[in-house]
Amino acid sequence: MTRVADLITRYGYAAIFCLLMLGIVGPLIPDETILVFAGILVREHRLEYASVLMAAYAGSVCGITTSYLVGRKGLLYLFDRIPYFRKHSAEYMERVQMWFARYGRWPLFFGYFVMGVRHFTAVVAGASRMRIRYFAVYAYTGGLIWVFFFVSLGYFLGDQWERIGHDVNRGIAVIALALAAGVGFWIWRKQRRYR
Numbered sequence: 001m002t003r004v005a006d007l008i009t010r011y012g013y014a015a016i017f018c019l020l021m022l023g024i025v026g027p028l029i030p031d032e033t034i035l036v037f038a039g040i041l042v043r044e045h046r047l048e049y050a051s052v053l054m055a056a057y058a059g060s061v062c063g064i065t066t067s068y069l070v071g072r073k074g075l076l077y078l079f080d081r082i083p084y085f086r087k088h089s090a091e092y093m094e095r096v097q098m099w100f101a102r103y104g105r106w107p108l109f110f111g112y113f114v115m116g117v118r119h120f121t122a123v124v125a126g127a128s129r130m131r132i133r134y135f136a137v138y139a140y141t142g143g144l145i146w147v148f149f150f151v152s153l154g155y156f157l158g159d160q161w162e163r164i165g166h167d168v169n170r171g172i173a174v175i176a177l178a179l180a181a182g183v184g185f186w187i188w189r190k191q192r193r194y195r
Contacts, residue, residue: 004030005037012047013055020056024063024118031060032150039154052151060112060143064122068135071126105134109142 007015016038023031035056041047111121125135 004034008034008037008041009046013051016052016055017059017062020059021063021066024060024067024122035147035150036154036157039151039156040158042151043155043158049151049155053147056147056151057144060147061140064118064139064143067122068126068132068139071123072129073126105130105138108135108138112142112146 004019007019016034019034020031023034038047038052038056042049042052105125107121108125111118122135122139125139
């Protein structure tokens with residue numbers, strides 16, 4: 001995180017844009033921490049609030065769209081061209097279509113707030129051939145609220161973030177695990193009842 005903070009301090013908005021774009025595509029960069037740190041820099045008058053929001057939102061939109069295109073072009077290419085994947089993808093694609101039919105497009109909206117989920121939902125949406133306009137409405141709106149929330153959190157909490165940041169991250173992780181366990185249990189019960 002020290003390296004990330006140094007990049008943001010040195011390169012400002014360009015670093016925020018690039019880090020969030022890369023962070024959305026792959027789960028190795030702490031996206032929420034980047035946003036909170038940017039909010040702290042706004043509080044210290046080292047960055048401008050509106051510019052941080054624009055850079056962060058643009059980075060998140062580019063990242064989530066790239067993940068969508070990876071699913072749409074990359075996975076579908078594998079499914080269509082490689083015999084092994086073509087053989088085993090039919091059942092998978094049917095399940096994905098049923099998943100989106102059951103839950104709608106809301107996982108794209110709420111997925112931003114759960115680490116790992118935002119990476120997964122965009123790729124799955126692309127692989128399921130969801131139309132880009134539907135994807136954009138839910139994913140881009142969720143991204144805007146996510147960026148606004150965490151930048152504002154950094155701005156209003158300021159120096160207190162270092163003290164409570166670990167507790168907040170732990171709380172988010174616990175909630176995410178509880179939701180995942182609940183969904184897993186619900187799916188298990190449905191399949192058991194179906195059998």
